[in-house]
Amino acid sequence: xxxxQDWMSRLVKAFDIARVLEILAIVDDPKTRVQANDLxxxxxxxxxxxFLQYNVPGKPADPLASMRPLYVIxxxxxxxxxKVLTDGHKALFKTYPDYKxxxxxxxxxxxxxxxxxxxxxANATRASLVGTDDVQKAELxxxxxxxxxxxxxxWNHKLKFRGSAVKRYNNxxxxxxxGTYKISKLVEDVKLKYANLKEPAExxxxxxxxxxxxxxxxxxxxxxxIILVHETAGGEGNxxxxxxxxxxxxxxxxxxxxGFDNPSIGSDGEQFNDQIDVFNGSLERFDWKLLGKREMLIxxxxxxxxxxxxxxxxxxxxxxxxxxxxxxxMHRVWVVEATLKQxxxxxxxxRRFYLDEDSWAIAAVDCYDNRGQLWKVQxxxxxxxxxxxxxxxxxxxxxxxxxxxxxxxxxxxxxxxSDFEVKYDDAMFTPASLQRKAKSK
Numbered sequence: 298x299x300x301x302q303d304w305m306s307r308l309v310k311a312f313d314i315a316r317v318l319e320i321l322a323i324v325d326d327p328k329t330r331v332q333a334n335d336l337x338x339x340x341x342x343x344x345x346x347x348f349l350q351y352n353v354p355g356k357p358a359d360p361l362a363s364m365r366p367l368y369v370i371x372x373x374x375x376x377x378x379x380k381v382l383t384d385g386h387k388a389l390f391k392t393y394p395d396y397k398x399x400x401x402x403x404x405x406x407x408x409x410x411x412x413x414x415x416x417x418x419a420n421a422t423r424a425s426l427v428g429t430d431d432v433q434k435a436e437l438x439x440x441x442x443x444x445x446x447x448x449x450x451x452w453n454h455k456l457k458f459r460g461s462a463v464k465r466y467n468n469x470x471x472x473x474x475x476g477t478y479k480i481s482k483l484v485e486d487v488k489l490k491y492a493n494l495k496e497p498a499e500x501x502x503x504x505x506x507x508x509x510x511x512x513x514x515x516x517x518x519x520x521x522x523i524i525l526v527h528e529t530a531g532g533e534g535n536x537x538x539x540x541x542x543x544x545x546x547x548x549x550x551x552x553x554x555x556g557f558d559n560p561s562i563g564s565d566g567e568q569f570n571d572q573i574d575v576f577n578g579s580l581e582r583f584d585w586k587l588l589g590k591r592e593m594l595i596x597x598x599x600x601x602x603x604x605x606x607x608x609x610x611x612x613x614x615x616x617x618x619x620x621x622x623x624x625x626x627m628h629r630v631w632v633v634e635a636t637l638k639q640x641x642x643x644x645x646x647x648r649r650f651y652l653d654e655d656s657w658a659i660a661a662v663d664c665y666d667n668r669g670q671l672w673k674v675q676x677x678x679x680x681x682x683x684x685x686x687x688x689x690x691x692x693x694x695x696x697x698x699x700x701x702x703x704x705x706x707x708x709x710x711x712x713x714x715s716d717f718e719v720k721y722d723d724a725m726f727t728p729a730s731l732q733r734k735a736k737s738k
Contacts, residue, residue, distance in 0.1 A: 363402055367401060369397055370390075371397045375387070381591075383649075385662070385663040385671065385674030396616070396617055397620050399620065400627070403628060407656040419438070424441060428581070430579055432530045435499070435500040436500070439456065439457060440452055451633060452580075454657050455576075459492070459685070459687050461494060461495045462486075462487060462717070465707075465709070466484055467483040468710075468712055469705060470708075472615075474616065474702060480515065482514040483513055486508075486721065490505050491507070505527055510525050510731075511562070516563075521544040524552065525540045539556075557570060557579075567695055567702060568706065573706075575675060575677045586634045587632075590632070591630060592629055595626065595660035596676055597660070597678075598626065602624070604710070605711070618692075618703075618705060623678060628660075630651040631657075632650070634649050634650075635648045635649075635650070645667075645673075647669070649662065649663040656687075656688035658677065659675075660676070661674075661677070662675035673695055673697055674695070
């Protein structure tokens with residue numbers, strides 16, 4: 298009975314109480330189970346309907362089964378799940394006695410447009426990677442569906458289809474060990490040049506594959522700061538061009554340090570620039586090794602964590618996010634290890650990435666310092682977004698095992714829904730346009 302109460306308590310929080318009680322009254326009667334499933338679909342928020350209606354091939358759809366946990370991992374039973382947990386997750390159990398992982402049935406519901414899938418098949422025999430950053434002859438789809446090196450899966454993550462453009466309100470917080478925090482708010486305008494169905498283009502050396510424009514709205518001390526980034530492949534150094542407008546200076550300047558282990562804006566050093574979107578930017582400072590595929594527990598189908606009925610105060614807790622709202626599933630992942638090259642500089646000496654086999658989205662990263670000690674643990678709570686369609690990490694977390702602080706980003710629960718229908722002209726993403734935007738403030 299306790300298991301059912303825990304399960305229903307999460308539904309009660311995510312949905313309307315009267316509707317949940319109506320479902321609960323008939324859920325355990327086999328004769329009315331279909332009716333219960335129909336009610337669940339009827340009352341569920343639109344953003345999760347696609348997940349609940351997902352049908353495993355050969356099996357009837359059963360939304361209620363998808364919402365029942367299989368088991369809960371705690372510090373007490375941790376040893377029996379050792380082989381399916383990342384080193385980072387095991388460290389979180391060791392660091393925080395109340396940490397837990399609620400494991401649900403696995404649903405492989407990642408999918409992409411047919412044009413992306415067809416181009417991915419073609420890329421398997423025509424695309425190549427020279428060094429770590431020069432992607433050649435890739436068009437539209439994932440460039441390396443059959444990876445042969447450690448860098449290739451990372452490029453699949455970087456170039457995955459995300460829609461053609463998006464305006465996103467990004468809420469993030471630095472959480473102190475006692476659970477206190479302040480929200481920083483950004484607005485991000487992004488235009489994807491690669492994997493753009495409206496303006497398809499081949500990846501060429503030095504080719505531009507994304508525009509990124511970020512403005513800080515809160516807190517007041519950094520409000521009005523704007524960053525413009527041109528993300529490229531195969532270039533020298535940082536593989537990107539960047540400009541920054543600071544209200545204090547009142548002018549636009551080139552920003553050579555928007556990359557690698559320089560701190561991102563508003564993170565107080567808890568997120569490096571190359572940890573945005575879990576990983577971004579040049580791969581050149583590391584040696585990349587493909588370790589193969591494994592079945593692992595990763596955050597997946599995180600619709601409850603993204604429910605607008607939950608506020609940031611419901612998600613943020615001392616030490617770690619509210620694990621009652623997080624969902625973990627068993628999935629096959631590609632494991633990639635990056636080791637800092639001799640003579641190169643980065644505050645991470647080694648990273649181990651875990652990429653979802655179906656979406657190439659990075660779900661978790663173990664980050665080691667230059668002494669070989671596990672330092673930071675990254676999670677991307679993956680969510681299939683059927684109306685685009687793509688898979689994205691919402692939210693992302695970075696746990697600092699040394700300071701006991703953590704950083705949570707890409708939260709949208711209390712803000713406007715990201716606009717994937719927005720259209721941007723390339724001229725919006727020029728330094729001159731940034732200067733005009735800055736002057737209008």
